[in-house]
Amino acid sequence: MSTTKKVVDALVTHAGFDPPRCRAVARKLTDAGILPMGAPGKAPELEVWHFVDLLIGVSLDVPLRAVPETVSAYRKLAPGGADLSGAPEHLNRSAGDFLDITAEMAANGTPDAQRDVSASMIEVVSTWPEIVIREACATLRFQPVGTLPDHWQETKQRRAVTINGGAFVRAIRAAFKGE
Numbered sequence: 001m002s003t004t005k006k007v008v009d010a011l012v013t014h015a016g017f018d019p020p021r022c023r024a025v026a027r028k029l030t031d032a033g034i035l036p037m038g039a040p041g042k043a044p045e046l047e048v049w050h051f052v053d054l055l056i057g058v059s060l061d062v063p064l065r066a067v068p069e070t071v072s073a074y075r076k077l078a079p080g081g082a083d084l085s086g087a088p089e090h091l092n093r094s095a096g097d098f099l100d101i102t103a104e105m106a107a108n109g110t111p112d113a114q115r116d117v118s119a120s121m122i123e124v125v126s127t128w129p130e131i132v133i134r135e136a137c138a139t140l141r142f143q144p145v146g147t148l149p150d151h152w153q154e155t156k157q158r159r160a161v162t163i164n165g166g167a168f169v170r171a172i173r174a175a176f177k178g179e
Contacts, residue, residue, distance in 0.1 A: 002175045003043040007051050010175035015167045017058045025057040032068035048103040059124035059161040077142035080149035095131040095142035106172040120165035128153035
């Protein structure tokens with residue numbers, strides 16, 4: 001477990017996010033109940049999925065008031081925009097599920113698993129709802145159900161924040177393992 005301050009510091013130090021924006025997003029997510037609150041004299045205890053929530057939140061180019069609902073919407077994005085509502089549980093994975101598993105591998109996985117995560121890139125697109133995971137031999141796109149995969153969803157430019165897998169692993173390890 002970690003604290004909000006440690007997670008914010010890790011994202012600022014290792015992923016290069018703006019400190020005031022990162023703190024403001026953390027505050028908004030805490031106020032919305034997405035990140036846990038602490039108690040008097042006790043810091044909040046965050047899990048790796050909270051790290052993912054904050055990472056998505058600071059990667060988005062949306063007003064602060066829209067961060068909580070946008071983070072929730074991005075977590076629900078489906079692989080390739082496919083409707084997997086009737087699929088078996090092990091196939092029905094959203095972008096949030098995939099990133100949670102990736103974060104867990106980065107925090108507690110074997111050195112080989114961490115190396116695999118380090119070799120990937122995570123893109124959070126702000127122009128339209130999309131999260132792209134670029135791995136060594138595959139590209140996974142998470143989009144709203146019913147959208148066309150591998151197609152631009154708008155007629156304007158595509159703005160995205162790309163997080164290097166190595167920075168992702170270092171940030172997670174710093175926040176949760178004190179490395």
